[in-house]
Amino acid sequence: MSDIQVPSDPADPLTRTSVLVVLEGELVRCGVFNLLRNVPSVAQVWSCSGPVAARELLMEHRPDIVVCHGSSELAPALIQQAEAFDARVLLLLEDLRLEAIDEAVMLSSHGFLMQCDLTSASLHEAVTRLARGEMPLPAGLARSLMVRVRGTTGSHSSxxxxxxxxxxxxxxxxxxxxxxxxxxxxxxxxxxxxxxxxxxxxxxxxxxxxxxxxxxxxxxxxx
Structure with missing residues (x-):
């Protein structure tokens, strides 16, 4: 998918964050892109389907936030690229079953959002919190993360x-x-x-x- 940009409105003090959406599925990618267009705290948004185009957009525009899918095989490469350009990663999750998601991907992400909860309002909250240096964390995910880590390490501290x-x-x-x-x-x-x-x-x-x-x-x- 080619570079798509929504220009900022210099008269609007809220438009301060830029976002790159990197999702393989066209339906979800276009949906997230269009929702972000209605988020007042987002100044610019671009979208693409893979790490090659993502790297080019990162180099050219240096977005503040990169949105990618947690279960994608491309997630590790995308997160590494985002880190190289000081972009924060917002990870989309299909559900709370985290077995298919690499632990390094989880630990390297800066925020999480359930795909089923995607709305302009939820994206606005997630983007705003990331911009403040906070970590968006959906209800229920903290417990799932703890179960995942304990299951991986085999440690259950009493x-x-x-x-x-x-x-x-x-x-x-x-x-x-x-x-x-x-x-x-x-x-x-x-x-x-x-x-x-x-x-x-x-x-x-x-x-x-x-x-x-x-x-x-x-x-x-x-x-």
């Missing part, structure tokens, strides 16, 4: 996880999807302090990223 009162506060706000800056403002502490608490939480929860830390916290009833 140890008691002890958190300080401040770590508990930070964890609760992480579970709400707040960024480090937002947590710092909410708790009236420095952003550096929040980063230190998040690092401690990841270590205590034995999680490689915030998403899985929240998933484990939900599983263990910590939030």
């Amino acid at each position: 140890r008691k996880i002890s958190l300080t009162p401040r770590e508990q506060q930070v964890l609760s706000l992480l579970a709400q999807g707040l960024s480090n800056k937002q947590i710092a403002r909410r708790l009236t502490i420095s952003e550096h302090g929040v980063k230190r608490h998040v690092t401690n939480l990841l270590a205590k929860l034995n999680s490689p990223n915030r998403t899985l830390a929240v998933a484990l916290a939900l599983q263990e009833g910590l939030v």
Whole structure:
């Protein structure tokens, strides 16, 4: 599919994010593309069907966000390309059964959206949260992620996880999807302090990223 662009409106302060849609299926690709045209926070959108065209568009336009399908065999290559151009990855999932999705793909993605929940409103929320540095995470996905990781590692910790009162506060706000800056403002502490608490939480929860830390916290009833 050829390069398709929706120009930004310089008079609209909301149009600030650019998105590249890379989906093999024409029906879903066109659907996502058209929905993004109605998202007020999206300035420009392009679409293509594979990594070759995606690389060209990434090089030429350097979009902020790349949308791709989680179960696609092309996902690892697309995510690697996106990372090379500092683009955030929004992964589309068909359902909560994650067996067909590579673990590295899950851990390298910056946000998730269920394909069945695709609307202009859900895309607007996901794009806005990604632009703020947050991670869109559909309801129910955190538990599925935790089951996936535990099934892969074979580890089911029965140890008691002890958190300080401040770590508990930070964890609760992480579970709400707040960024480090937002947590710092909410708790009236420095952003550096929040980063230190998040690092401690990841270590205590034995999680490689915030998403899985929240998933484990939900599983263990910590939030």
